[in-house]
Amino acid sequence: MHLKRLLLGVLAATVVLGALYVVYLDHLVTHQFEGRRWTLPAQVYAAPLELYAGLALTQPELERELQRLHYRRADRPEQPGTYRINGERLDVQLRPARFADETRDAALLSIATGAGGLQSLHDSAGREVAVLRLEPLLIGSIFPSHGEDRIVVTPDEVPPLLPAALKAVEDRKFDTHHGVDPVAMLRALWVNVRARQIEQGGSTLTQQLVRSYFLNSRQTLSRKLREAVMAIALDAHFTKADLMNAYINEIFLGQDGSRAIHGFGLASQFYFGKPLAELDLSEIALMVAIVRGPSYYDPRRHPDRVRLRRDLVLKVMADQGIISAPQASAAAQRPLGVTTRPAGAYYPAYLDFVRRTLRRDYRDEDLTKTGLRIFTSLEPRAQDEAERSLERELERLDRVHKHPGAHLEGAVVVTAPQSGDVIAIVGGRDVGYDGFDRALDARRSMGSLVKPFIYLTALESGHYNAATVVQDAPVDVKLVNGTHWRPENFTHQVYGPVPVVRALSESLNLATVGVGLSVGLSKVSQTLQRFGLPQPPAQVPAMLLGAVDLAPIDAAQLFNGLANGGFRSPLRAVRAVISQDGKTVKAFPLQVTQVAAPEVVYQIDRMLVHVMDHGTGRPARAVLPPNLEVAGKSGTSSDYRDSWFAGFSGSHLAVVWVGYDNDEPTGFTGSAGALPVWAHLMANLGTSSWQAPMPEGLAEVQIEYPTGLRVAPGCAEDIVAVAVPAGSELPAKPGCGFPVNQPAANDPVTTIIDSAQKWLHRLTH
Amino acid sequence: MMPAMPRKLPGLLLAPNRMAATVLVSVAVLGGCVMRGGEESRIPPPPPGQAIGAVRPAPPVPVQPPPAPPEPPSTPAPRQFHLGGASRALVTQAHAQASSGDFGQASATIERALRIEPENPLLWIELGRMRLGAGDAEQADSMGHKALSLGTGDPAAQASAWRLIADSLQARGRNSQAADAARHAAGLAPR
Numbered sequence: 043m044h045l046k047r048l049l050l051g052v053l054a055a056t057v058v059l060g061a062l063y064v065v066y067l068d069h070l071v072t073h074q075f076e077g078r079r080w081t082l083p084a085q086v087y088a089a090p091l092e093l094y095a096g097l098a099l100t101q102p103e104l105e106r107e108l109q110r111l112h113y114r115r116a117d118r119p120e121q122p123g124t125y126r127i128n129g130e131r132l133d134v135q136l137r138p139a140r141f142a143d144e145t146r147d148a149a150l151l152s153i154a155t156g157a158g159g160l161q162s163l164h165d166s167a168g169r170e171v172a173v174l175r176l177e178p179l180l181i182g183s184i185f186p187s188h189g190e191d192r193i194v195v196t197p198d199e200v201p202p203l204l205p206a207a208l209k210a211v212e213d214r215k216f217d218t219h220h221g222v223d224p225v226a227m228l229r230a231l232w233v234n235v236r237a238r239q240i241e242q243g244g245s246t247l248t249q250q251l252v253r254s255y256f257l258n259s260r261q262t263l264s265r266k267l268r269e270a271v272m273a274i275a276l277d278a279h280f281t282k283a284d285l286m287n288a289y290i291n292e293i294f295l296g297q298d299g300s301r302a303i304h305g306f307g308l309a310s311q312f313y314f315g316k317p318l319a320e321l322d323l324s325e326i327a328l329m330v331a332i333v334r335g336p337s338y339y340d341p342r343r344h345p346d347r348v349r350l351r352r353d354l355v356l357k358v359m360a361d362q363g364i365i366s367a368p369q370a371s372a373a374a375q376r377p378l379g380v381t382t383r384p385a386g387a388y389y390p391a392y393l394d395f396v397r398r399t400l401r402r403d404y405r406d407e408d409l410t411k412t413g414l415r416i417f418t419s420l421e422p423r424a425q426d427e428a429e430r431s432l433e434r435e436l437e438r439l440d441r442v443h444k445h446p447g448a449h450l451e452g453a454v455v456v457t458a459p460q461s462g463d464v465i466a467i468v469g470g471r472d473v474g475y476d477g478f479d480r481a482l483d484a485r486r487s488m489g490s491l492v493k494p495f496i497y498l499t500a501l502e503s504g505h506y507n508a509a510t511v512v513q514d515a516p517v518d519v520k521l522v523n524g525t526h527w528r529p530e531n532f533t534h535q536v537y538g539p540v541p542v543v544r545a546l547s548e549s550l551n552l553a554t555v556g557v558g559l560s561v562g563l564s565k566v567s568q569t570l571q572r573f574g575l576p577q578p579p580a581q582v583p584a585m586l587l588g589a590v591d592l593a594p595i596d597a598a599q600l601f602n603g604l605a606n607g608g609f610r611s612p613l614r615a616v617r618a619v620i621s622q623d624g625k626t627v628k629a630f631p632l633q634v635t636q637v638a639a640p641e642v643v644y645q646i647d648r649m650l651v652h653v654m655d656h657g658t659g660r661p662a663r664a665v666l667p668p669n670l671e672v673a674g675k676s677g678t679s680s681d682y683r684d685s686w687f688a689g690f691s692g693s694h695l696a697v698v699w700v701g702y703d704n705d706e707p708t709g710f711t712g713s714a715g716a717l718p719v720w721a722h723l724m725a726n727l728g729t730s731s732w733q734a735p736m737p738e739g740l741a742e743v744q745i746e747y748p749t750g751l752r753v754a755p756g757c758a759e760d761i762v763a764v765a766v767p768a769g770s771e772l773p774a775k776p777g778c779g780f781p782v783n784q785p786a787a788n789d790p791v792t793t794i795i796d797s798a799q800k801w802l803h804r805l806t807h
Numbered sequence: 808m809m810p811a812m813p814r815k816l817p818g819l820l821l822a823p824n825r826m827a828a829t830v831l832v833s834v835a836v837l838g839g840c841v842m843r844g845g846e847e848s849r850i851p852p853p854p855p856g857q858a859i860g861a862v863r864p865a866p867p868v869p870v871q872p873p874p875a876p877p878e879p880p881s882t883p884a885p886r887q888f889h890l891g892g893a894s895r896a897l898v899t900q901a902h903a904q905a906s907s908g909d910f911g912q913a914s915a916t917i918e919r920a921l922r923i924e925p926e927n928p929l930l931w932i933e934l935g936r937m938r939l940g941a942g943d944a945e946q947a948d949s950m951g952h953k954a955l956s957l958g959t960g961d962p963a964a965q966a967s968a969w970r971l972i973a974d975s976l977q978a979r980g981r982n983s984q985a986a987d988a989a990r991h992a993a994g995l996a997p998r
Contacts, residue, residue, distance in 0.1 A: 092923060094893035143915050172896030173919075460925035461918070607956050609949070618915070629911055632918050632934065634949045640956040693925065735959040 082413030139177030221277030391469030462611025487679035541750025547657030676712030685715030754779030928958035966996035
């Protein structure tokens, strides 16, 4: 009797508790799912390519840019994402695109190309188009560490074959069951019992959704029960269409390092590099094949295994009447079509810089969860060239300079000097490695990169110009601690009196230290800070030889001011942050601040041109196009630990650092290590010459390179043209066409005929 | 005194010895180049062809200061900046955005044009105008100076750069400096 009541009591309690549990689960499901928001990592985009008549882009280059965005060549470009080549004309069906400032619908564009670049652009109605952008390349997303990454798609972005295939393969009764499919469950149970392990799922799509969304993947019986209850609850509260869309956005489809690929939207980019809407039958079948086991059926690691399953999916689709048998067998003939590199573009060092920029304004949560779109300045073509130049040259240098057990490392930063846009960052020779980012974090001695800023300070003092003769003589500075600092030249020689242009071109240490000491350490330090050095350098004499630690990105900021005519523009990777609903959340507009007189910077820049022709940058000439005018400076820190080169053309600035991570000597100078990387990069960037107009108030004069004496053209062996303040008193080379100490007023070129006549006179008499 | 002649020979190299001097004279007068012992000794070579669409100013302008003894100031070969087709379209679009009060978008549109023609002072003036419209007179001033520097040799461009600087000074209540800047503008190109 007691036993019976006890049993009844237990039963009643169980029923009540069970009912409460079901109510709880029901509440959980509806509540969480109702306002369902996937954590949406911020998506990061490269700079869109602007197309306009006159753009220096050949047809093959244009085609390469389209292929980078995974456009396909087709006979008739009717689908977005396809193009056709018809002689000199390229017709492309552009995809709908979202930019920082506007959205654009899909559009047909006819581009006439020619030898000189793009000739004209026309829309589908034959109207001329002045300028139009390709869509920006997705270069990554900011997801939480070990977190989910996804691109959410709306039902109209999903090709209809995908849900049909999912149902056919995973859950045939999806449209009619109530969240669970008891027959399928029993069948699975039977199979599993016989095999004594869990082999077959038998889960409906709804159950899979519940498992992914609410539970972890451990398969215990109680968990199965809970999953079933929640699936029934979900099914009762939501439409089938809602659940299918949730499934498509939720399900796990691959792993990329610490990044979990969720949803078909991202998986389509991850495996095929294109939007989900553009997938064809065989690609859709492949994705459905992966659902069953993203690791087991990883198409990059197990192509044969996944191919068999893809073909099975195709067969099932044909058996179910979703596609015809010939369609299935045609699709089965297709290759997998998976891109070699995940997501097609992966630039971890650049993303690192983007993340750091954003962390100043955003919490991690905002970046990893709220679906922001980040538009950056990255130019994929420049980035690829920078990566290639660094990889190739470091391999070559490693072969030349055998160093047991150590591999040379390097970093590259490329900017567009006038805007301060950072267009490429390489953080190491393993460009896909998301680890130590040398471009941002390797703080190394800047070495001779400091010299232009010392001479700039000297020029500002008004006591120096490019022709001023300075003494390259032994230096002995007694330091505060009683020791003596006695720097030497790189060659261990002493050069005596030399003009400033030569001291800078050949990077003479003693001459530079002499100038630096006379203008004052504090003045030099102020110059560096004006140009953007983040921390004030220690004011010790060794600072004048570059005992200032900085990262390649800092060096790029400093030299950007020189390339930008004395204007500082904060280096910028991010142009705008757009919210999920398309509003500009934050813009990073272009900014310029004048930090030095354009006249002074012009004089320095002209001397940096001589570095490339007479000085330490000269080896680059063998690689650069012959008419390309560039300016630059090498840097070598003590004991050859760091090899630097910083230089610019009219449209690009690049800084290259090469060295060992453990700070061991490399055995080569800036000219031998970093310069070849820089030169190959510049040669392949499609860059324009440095050709700033000479500011008013300056005059161009010819001086003898070794002595600095003013000469008439042709009057000496080794002559360079330098810019000096108009009216500068320059000592002239005796008998060389000028009265001694004639002010630099008229350009000596104007007197060419006159002096030539004198010459002829001398020769004939 | 040597006759003041405008510099017209952009590339000019040097002869190694007197034997070559006669050659030099003829070659130099033609504005050609002479190689010396396989080495290039140089004065900046003529700029190579630019990316089309990036509007290039006319030849580099030698602005010659008057020499120490007073002499009539040499007149620089004038050049005139224009907008390329793409920039013109973008500037038109930016003006429309600005007229509806959206200076942020208008600035972004001008920045698109500046990526195509980064050294065109007219675009820097446009960008400065947008900044001024958005209330950032300091950046407008900086952009005016940037345009001034890039516009060397183009009095019309420099005059409108000075007008931008004048307006940005005025906006900050620096009236006497603004008047100076306006005078600079008027001196270059009377309105």
